[in-house]
Amino acid sequence: MAVLEIRDLHVSVQTEQGSKPILRGVDLTIKKGETHAIMGPNGSGKSTLAYTIAGHPKYTVDSGSITLDGQDVLAMTVDERARAGLFLAMQYPVEIPGVTVTNFLRTAKTAIDGEAPPIRHWIKDVKSSMKNLRMDSTFAERNVNEGFSGGEKKRHEVLQMELLKPTFAVLDETDSGLDVDALKIVSEGVNRAKENTNLGVLLITHYTRILRYIKPDFVHVFVDGRIAEQGGPELADRLEDEGYDRFLVGEATA
Amino acid sequence: MxxxxxxxxxxxxxNTGQLGxxxxxxxxxxxVPIQTRSERFASTNVEDFPAVTGREAVWKLTPIDRVADLIDGPLDGGVYDIDATLVEGVDVRWVDRTDTRIGSAGTPEERASANAWTQFEKALAITVSGEEAKTVRVRRSDLGSGARAAHVILEAKPFSTGLVILANTGSSLLTENVEILVGEGANLTVVTVQQWDDDAVHLASHFTTVGRDARVKHVVVTLGGSVVRVNPSTHLNAQGGEVEALGLYFADAGQHLEQQVYVDHDAPHTRSRVTYKGALQGAGARTVWVGDVLIRQSATGTDSYEQNRNLVLTDGTRADSIPNLEIETGDIAGAGHASATGRFDDEQLFYLQARGIPEEEARRLVVRGFLTEIVQQIGDPELEERLEIAIEEELNGTSLSTDGR
Structure with a gap:
C-alpha cells in the first residue's frame, strides 16, 4: 500500500526581509485511496505545503522529511517527483505559448511512463477524458493555458491528472473561482480518478463547498504553518458553521 | 500630425516641477537626427552618402567594423552561380541594369545598399505569372569570400500566385538589394532563408511595392552567419494592399542578426501585420529588431499591428527591440505595436517539470513552441520541416540548462 509521509516539516521562503518561516512542523500521512482535506485561513501555509511537495525552487525545506513509500522525495528533482507518482493541480497554471495541449499531454505521458503511449489507445483516452470534463475537441489544438478561462484551466489540470494517473494528487484550491457547474464537473473528474486508480488525494481548499462533491476521509485545519486540529468529515461541517475565527482568536490570545 | x-x-x-x-x-x-521615417535621404549612388560614422539611425546598432568592406569597398557585381528549380509559370534569368523594373520598388537609404546598387552588373530576375499556386526555390551556395554586390528583381504579375524561396548557404561577403514587385491582385509569398557559414557577412535591403488588392507574405529566416542584416521595407501604395511580414532568427555566440522592418501605409484600406520572433543563446549573441510603421494621411482605414518577441536563453546576450509607430491620419481601423524580450520563465519550467518532463526537454519544448509559430506560417511543408530540424540543431548547439542562473 503506497503511502506519502510528511514528518515535522519546516519550510521557509526567501523574502527581501530575509528568510521567512511558513511551515512550522507539519505531520501528515496519506495512504493510497484516502482523501485528506486541508483547510485553513489565507496565509496559513496550505499552498506552501502543496508547492513543497511538488518541489518548487522558491521554498526551502529547513528540516523534516517527505517520503513516498520510504523514498526520500526531497532529494528528487521536480520531474523525478512527478515520475515517482506525485501530481500537483495548480491554482494558477501558467501559459505555455506555442505548445499545444495535445503535444504537451503526449510529452508528459511519455515522460511519466518512460515510453510513448500506444497512439490509438492514447487518442481514445484523451478524447473520452475530455468529453467527461465537457471540454470541446478544439481544446486539444490550443496552446497550453493560453487564453483559457479560469474554469478551463482547472479542467485542464484535472484532465492531466486523469491521463497521467499519479499515485497521489495534491489539488491546490482547484475549487477557487469556479461556478457551481464547473465545480461539479471538476469534482466528478477527481472522483473518477479515485475510483479508477485508487488515487490518494490531498485536497487544499479555503472553502467547504467542494467537500459536498468530494468526500474527505480526513480533515486537517491549518493555522500558522501547522495542523491545529484534525478529524473526520464532521470537522468540515463545523468549519462551515463557525468559520476559522475560533482558531484565529485562540492564536491572538496565546 | x-x-x-x-x-x-x-x-x-x-525643471519647474510641473508634470509634463x-x-x-x-x-x-x-x-536624434531623423524626423519622420519617410524623409530619410535616399539615393542609388554611393557617392551621395557621407562616410558612415556609426551614429546614423540605420547603423547605430550594427557593428560597422565587421561590415566595412561592404559599406565602402569595391564589389564584384558580376553573375554568380544559382541553383533554381524549373517551374511552369516562373521565369528565372539574368537581366541588364537597363531592365525597366530596376528602381521601381525603392531606393537605397544607406551607404551599403547604395554601394551594391552602384556596382552590380547584372540583376537576377524572377518573374511569377499564372494564377495556379506554385513554388520556386532559388539557392545560392557558392558566393565565395570576396566582397560582392547583388541585385534581385522579384516580380509577381497581376493576379498571379506563387511562393518564392531564396535559400542562402555557404560563405559570403555580400551587400544586395532585392526589389519585390507585387502586381494588382497578386498573391505572393517570399521567404528568404539565411543559413550562411559562421564567417559570412550579409547586408540586404528588400523593397516591396504592393499593387491594388494584392497580398504579399514576406518571411525572413536567419539562423547562420557572422553578421546578417536584412531590412525589408514595404510600400503599400495602392488601395487594399496587404503585407504580412514575418521573421524568425536564432543568434548563437558572437552572431549579430539584425532586421529593420518598415511598412509605409500610403493608400486607403491597406493592412499590415509584422511578427518577428527571435531566440538568443551564448556569449555575445546579439539581435536587433527595429520596426517602423508609418500611416500617412492618404492611408485612411489602415489596419496595422507590429510585434517583436525575443527569448533569451543564456547570459551574455543582448536583444534590441525598437517598435516605432507614426500616424498622420485619425481615420484608421487599427494600429498597434508590442515588444517583449524575456528570459525563460521559471514558472513555465516548473509547470512542465511538475508533469514529469525533464528540465532540458522542457526548455526545448518551450523554445520550439516559441519559434514554430513563425515556421508554421510559411506554407511550404518541405521548408518547414527543414527549418524545424535546423532549429533543433541550434538548440543542440548549447546545453540550455547551463545558463548560469
Missing part, C-alpha cells in the same frame, strides 16, 4: 526633432539632451531644460513640462528626451540617447 507632424513630428519634430526632439531636443538634444545637452540643452538644459528648466519637460520635453521627452528619448531615453537620453542624445541628438
Amino acid at each position: 507632424t513630428i519634430s526633432a526632439p531636443e538634444a539632451t545637452t540643452t538644459k531644460l528648466e 513640462y519637460k520635453k521627452h528626451t528619448d531615453g537620453g540617447w542624445g541628438l
Whole structure:
C-alpha cells in the first residue's frame, strides 16, 4: 500500500526581509485511496505545503522529511517527483505559448511512463477524458493555458491528472473561482480518478463547498504553518458553521 | 500630425516641477537626427552618402567594423552561380541594369545598399505569372569570400500566385538589394532563408511595392552567419494592399542578426501585420529588431499591428527591440505595436517539470513552441520541416540548462 509521509516539516521562503518561516512542523500521512482535506485561513501555509511537495525552487525545506513509500522525495528533482507518482493541480497554471495541449499531454505521458503511449489507445483516452470534463475537441489544438478561462484551466489540470494517473494528487484550491457547474464537473473528474486508480488525494481548499462533491476521509485545519486540529468529515461541517475565527482568536490570545 | 526633432539632451531644460513640462528626451540617447521615417535621404549612388560614422539611425546598432568592406569597398557585381528549380509559370534569368523594373520598388537609404546598387552588373530576375499556386526555390551556395554586390528583381504579375524561396548557404561577403514587385491582385509569398557559414557577412535591403488588392507574405529566416542584416521595407501604395511580414532568427555566440522592418501605409484600406520572433543563446549573441510603421494621411482605414518577441536563453546576450509607430491620419481601423524580450520563465519550467518532463526537454519544448509559430506560417511543408530540424540543431548547439542562473 503506497503511502506519502510528511514528518515535522519546516519550510521557509526567501523574502527581501530575509528568510521567512511558513511551515512550522507539519505531520501528515496519506495512504493510497484516502482523501485528506486541508483547510485553513489565507496565509496559513496550505499552498506552501502543496508547492513543497511538488518541489518548487522558491521554498526551502529547513528540516523534516517527505517520503513516498520510504523514498526520500526531497532529494528528487521536480520531474523525478512527478515520475515517482506525485501530481500537483495548480491554482494558477501558467501559459505555455506555442505548445499545444495535445503535444504537451503526449510529452508528459511519455515522460511519466518512460515510453510513448500506444497512439490509438492514447487518442481514445484523451478524447473520452475530455468529453467527461465537457471540454470541446478544439481544446486539444490550443496552446497550453493560453487564453483559457479560469474554469478551463482547472479542467485542464484535472484532465492531466486523469491521463497521467499519479499515485497521489495534491489539488491546490482547484475549487477557487469556479461556478457551481464547473465545480461539479471538476469534482466528478477527481472522483473518477479515485475510483479508477485508487488515487490518494490531498485536497487544499479555503472553502467547504467542494467537500459536498468530494468526500474527505480526513480533515486537517491549518493555522500558522501547522495542523491545529484534525478529524473526520464532521470537522468540515463545523468549519462551515463557525468559520476559522475560533482558531484565529485562540492564536491572538496565546 | 507632424513630428519634430526632439531636443538634444545637452540643452538644459528648466525643471519647474510641473508634470509634463519637460520635453521627452528619448531615453537620453542624445541628438536624434531623423524626423519622420519617410524623409530619410535616399539615393542609388554611393557617392551621395557621407562616410558612415556609426551614429546614423540605420547603423547605430550594427557593428560597422565587421561590415566595412561592404559599406565602402569595391564589389564584384558580376553573375554568380544559382541553383533554381524549373517551374511552369516562373521565369528565372539574368537581366541588364537597363531592365525597366530596376528602381521601381525603392531606393537605397544607406551607404551599403547604395554601394551594391552602384556596382552590380547584372540583376537576377524572377518573374511569377499564372494564377495556379506554385513554388520556386532559388539557392545560392557558392558566393565565395570576396566582397560582392547583388541585385534581385522579384516580380509577381497581376493576379498571379506563387511562393518564392531564396535559400542562402555557404560563405559570403555580400551587400544586395532585392526589389519585390507585387502586381494588382497578386498573391505572393517570399521567404528568404539565411543559413550562411559562421564567417559570412550579409547586408540586404528588400523593397516591396504592393499593387491594388494584392497580398504579399514576406518571411525572413536567419539562423547562420557572422553578421546578417536584412531590412525589408514595404510600400503599400495602392488601395487594399496587404503585407504580412514575418521573421524568425536564432543568434548563437558572437552572431549579430539584425532586421529593420518598415511598412509605409500610403493608400486607403491597406493592412499590415509584422511578427518577428527571435531566440538568443551564448556569449555575445546579439539581435536587433527595429520596426517602423508609418500611416500617412492618404492611408485612411489602415489596419496595422507590429510585434517583436525575443527569448533569451543564456547570459551574455543582448536583444534590441525598437517598435516605432507614426500616424498622420485619425481615420484608421487599427494600429498597434508590442515588444517583449524575456528570459525563460521559471514558472513555465516548473509547470512542465511538475508533469514529469525533464528540465532540458522542457526548455526545448518551450523554445520550439516559441519559434514554430513563425515556421508554421510559411506554407511550404518541405521548408518547414527543414527549418524545424535546423532549429533543433541550434538548440543542440548549447546545453540550455547551463545558463548560469
